Amino acid sequence: MSSFTYLNPEELAFSLSENGILSLDFGEKHYDSVQLTRLFPFEDPDGMLSVSVPGEDGSGELGLIERIDVFPVSQQQCLRDYLRYKYYIPNIQKVGKIEEKLGYVYMEITTELGKKTICIADVTSNLRLVREKTVTIVDVQGNRYCVPDIDALSRENRQKIELYI
Amino acid sequence: MNFVSEGLAEIRPQLDADPVYSLDFSLDGKGRPVRGVCAVTQTELLLFRDGKKVFQALLSEIEEYTTTQLVGSGTFGIIRGGKPEQLCICTQSQLSSFAELGKLLEYHHETGIFPEADHEEGVRNCPKCGSILPEGTNICFHCEKKGKFLWRVVKLSLRYKWALLAAILATATIQLLWIVYPWLQRIVIDDYITPRNADYKSLALLLGGYLLFPLVMMGLEALNERCTSRVSFSVGRDLRDLLFTKIQEQSMKSITKRPTGEQIKRISSDTEKIQEFVSNHGKEAVVRILSTIVILCVMLSLNWKLTLLVLIPVPLAVVATRVIFKYIHRKYSLVWNRFSQSESRLHDILSGIMVVKVYGSEKREIKHYTGYSERFADSMFKADKFWYLFFPIIGFVIMMGEYFYLYFGGQQVIAGNLTLGSLIQFSAYIGMIYGPLRWIIQLPRFIAESGVSAARIYEVIDEKEDVADRPDPVDLQIKGAVSFENVGFGYKVYKPVLKNISFEVKPGEMIGIVGASGVGKSTLINLIMRLYDVSSGAIKIDGVDLRDISQHSLRSQIGVVLQETYLFEGTVLDNILYAKPDATMEEVVQAAKTANAHDFICKMPNAYQEYIGNKGYKLSGGEKQRIAIARAILRNPRILILDEATASLDTETEKLIQEALGRLIQNRTTFAIAHRLSTLQHADRLVVLDKGRIAEIGTHLELLRNKSVYYNLVMAQRQTSRLSRDQQPAAQ
Numbered sequence: 001m002s003s004f005t006y007l008n009p010e011e012l013a014f015s016l017s018e019n020g021i022l023s024l025d026f027g028e029k030h031y032d033s034v035q036l037t038r039l040f041p042f043e044d045p046d047g048m049l050s051v052s053v054p055g056e057d058g059s060g061e062l063g064l065i066e067r068i069d070v071f072p073v074s075q076q077q078c079l080r081d082y083l084r085y086k087y088y089i090p091n092i093q094k095v096g097k098i099e100e101k102l103g104y105v106y107m108e109i110t111t112e113l114g115k116k117t118i119c120i121a122d123v124t125s126n127l128r129l130v131r132e133k134t135v136t137i138v139d140v141q142g143n144r145y146c147v148p149d150i151d152a153l154s155r156e157n158r159q160k161i162e163l164y165i
Numbered sequence: 166m167n168f169v170s171e172g173l174a175e176i177r178p179q180l181d182a183d184p185v186y187s188l189d190f191s192l193d194g195k196g197r198p199v200r201g202v203c204a205v206t207q208t209e210l211l212l213f214r215d216g217k218k219v220f221q222a223l224l225s226e227i228e229e230y231t232t233t234q235l236v237g238s239g240t241f242g243i244i245r246g247g248k249p250e251q252l253c254i255c256t257q258s259q260l261s262s263f264a265e266l267g268k269l270l271e272y273h274h275e276t277g278i279f280p281e282a283d284h285e286e287g288v289r290n291c292p293k294c295g296s297i298l299p300e301g302t303n304i305c306f307h308c309e310k311k312g313k314f315l316w317r318v319v320k321l322s323l324r325y326k327w328a329l330l331a332a333i334l335a336t337a338t339i340q341l342l343w344i345v346y347p348w349l350q351r352i353v354i355d356d357y358i359t360p361r362n363a364d365y366k367s368l369a370l371l372l373g374g375y376l377l378f379p380l381v382m383m384g385l386e387a388l389n390e391r392c393t394s395r396v397s398f399s400v401g402r403d404l405r406d407l408l409f410t411k412i413q414e415q416s417m418k419s420i421t422k423r424p425t426g427e428q429i430k431r432i433s434s435d436t437e438k439i440q441e442f443v444s445n446h447g448k449e450a451v452v453r454i455l456s457t458i459v460i461l462c463v464m465l466s467l468n469w470k471l472t473l474l475v476l477i478p479v480p481l482a483v484v485a486t487r488v489i490f491k492y493i494h495r496k497y498s499l500v501w502n503r504f505s506q507s508e509s510r511l512h513d514i515l516s517g518i519m520v521v522k523v524y525g526s527e528k529r530e531i532k533h534y535t536g537y538s539e540r541f542a543d544s545m546f547k548a549d550k551f552w553y554l555f556f557p558i559i560g561f562v563i564m565m566g567e568y569f570y571l572y573f574g575g576q577q578v579i580a581g582n583l584t585l586g587s588l589i590q591f592s593a594y595i596g597m598i599y600g601p602l603r604w605i606i607q608l609p610r611f612i613a614e615s616g617v618s619a620a621r622i623y624e625v626i627d628e629k630e631d632v633a634d635r636p637d638p639v640d641l642q643i644k645g646a647v648s649f650e651n652v653g654f655g656y657k658v659y660k661p662v663l664k665n666i667s668f669e670v671k672p673g674e675m676i677g678i679v680g681a682s683g684v685g686k687s688t689l690i691n692l693i694m695r696l697y698d699v700s701s702g703a704i705k706i707d708g709v710d711l712r713d714i715s716q717h718s719l720r721s722q723i724g725v726v727l728q729e730t731y732l733f734e735g736t737v738l739d740n741i742l743y744a745k746p747d748a749t750m751e752e753v754v755q756a757a758k759t760a761n762a763h764d765f766i767c768k769m770p771n772a773y774q775e776y777i778g779n780k781g782y783k784l785s786g787g788e789k790q791r792i793a794i795a796r797a798i799l800r801n802p803r804i805l806i807l808d809e810a811t812a813s814l815d816t817e818t819e820k821l822i823q824e825a826l827g828r829l830i831q832n833r834t835t836f837a838i839a840h841r842l843s844t845l846q847h848a849d850r851l852v853v854l855d856k857g858r859i860a861e862i863g864t865h866l867e868l869l870r871n872k873s874v875y876y877n878l879v880m881a882q883r884q885t886s887r888l889s890r891d892q893q894p895a896a897q
Contacts, residue, residue: 018219020194021251084196085254088237100498113198124506142257144237163499
């Protein structure tokens, strides 16, 4: 069985361009573009991140970052900025009217970006309790939304979501 | 698709000319919200963030356009001078527009023409309410009323209109006879008992009619039951047939959209609910509403003041019912969801029972299932508790009417304005009217439940076919020439799997499809079988576009042997005959012999008629595979597809299967995918795929000489085999 390697934070120097390209200086080598993947995006979003280079044969993993918070603050910021757009998921603050029409659920939600009505197909697959209190929703357009803590919603709002989990 | 950005006005002064296309993007390189605009003029591609120009490139310098789907966002980029450049970050909903923009610009790159955007892909909105229309449907589920679907059930019932009419007439007559009863009672009381009339002969005659009625009603009830059952079972059967036929005709994309458990539930439970609606609620609603009206008319004619007093609480109960109905509906939706989850879980566990046993996780699964079951029971308990709490309250409100009747009616009898017989007749009618009224109050619940079921059924029936036959499809007698012409395909518009695939295959040629995992090999053969339609370009068989050939004609001439063979419950014979139900016994045996399956079949106690159980669990992997080959041989296909047909088999079995396949491919156009490249070295030509494109085409030897992608794959595989050979003795 192949073993995995934790990368030494001291050997890594990430930088993020205005267009969101993450580059890396790793030891002697420079990589124009690398990708970070959260291995456990809900369980441990800041730990166990895979660093890979999109190469000719798909992608080659350079190794794993054990935790983001062991990096210097500027590097942490750079990694978090990259992860923010890659895992861009607006948090749902309020749930308004929910209508179920022929198996499609139309849900009025308020996120940090404002109010909108989303349409969810196959609600069993697309509205899921991914952790004890965290719910994720994927709408028909592929947009993701998250309720980080269902208990933090009002009782009425919580009951509306609980209908589907 | 609209290629006019909302932020265009802000950046317009910075452009030299009107843009041909422009799109919004809403995230910057750090994932923060931004007012982004991507504009394409006749000569340039420009990017703006918060009104500031951040990128500019000549279209003539750009070789390719790329879109990448990330987890919660996507990126749009270009390839310039052979180097990829990421330009902007957009949300998922904007990504398909960027993918479409990329296609339009690639077309411009090749032809110099800026094409009009097509409206097939991307987000569509309902013209009436503006809600998003989900993929694969033209129905706006937001506007659509559930009652419309129940009405379709009613229309379906009209196929059996005579039986339905007989049932309605029988029930209506029964109700009418019930109305006559109190009238007879009043005559007995007012004309015989109160005046002490001793005309026993007339009284006996009158009471004879009283006894005759139950007999008539019994006969009518029997007729009603018979006709109602006929209508409801027929409607249930028709819906099941419609639903099953539709599911069979759907494309793989549509079928895989819903879990198997849910599809089964729609075919069984939902149609059963509709059956119940037709037999009990639909017809009963008509009759009970009619009888309520008739009784009301009689009551009003007897004493209108008393009738109005009795009916005072009814509007109160109706309003309360409507308000509470909304909450009840939500509770019962929760029950449906919980039930569906519990059923899916059950289906999942039982399908994978082998894995459960092997890992000894029975207790964990029992706990899992019990959890789902408890959640379902809990939701049912809460919904019913709510209902049974609400129902007696409504009942109590209605019963207040009886109080008014006794108080005011009693006063009128004492005052001599009403006879005792009329009061008793009135009392009987109150009992009769409250029964249907209580039932009518429950009607919204029944209608809601049936409405949800009808909607779920018609959702599938009405679904737009994404792989459909054209109006006059060709029934082609396939010779076997296949050509791919600039074929492009992606399961999602922004995620192309195959790009610009072009090659030609002669009839009878064997083509090996080679490439690393996930490169699009299986997708390519799925396109030949037309399980999906190409996104661009065309696949032609004997010069005819695949989309012009009837799907039945095409698939009846294609044989498939897959890595995972699915055998249906039944005997060996049933499974081989699946390919050609009218084959003779000799043809079956010949096919089994050619597939090297005959010998092991003969060793089974009932030979060809041995029952092989669900999914063929009594057979080994190699045996199942040989039955699948026999099935393919019996079909005598013109085009044969072998997808990893010999993978995961031991060497001895593989040899037997290779022999069988060798016989099978003779004189047929064959497309074969195999992980072990050595099994494809005898193919006439190999098509090597790399990153969704054709990297090279040639014979095994030609490609080895090229020392390119295929050579590297072969070398890598040889090295792996050598390593595993070296490790085996060390391990021993």
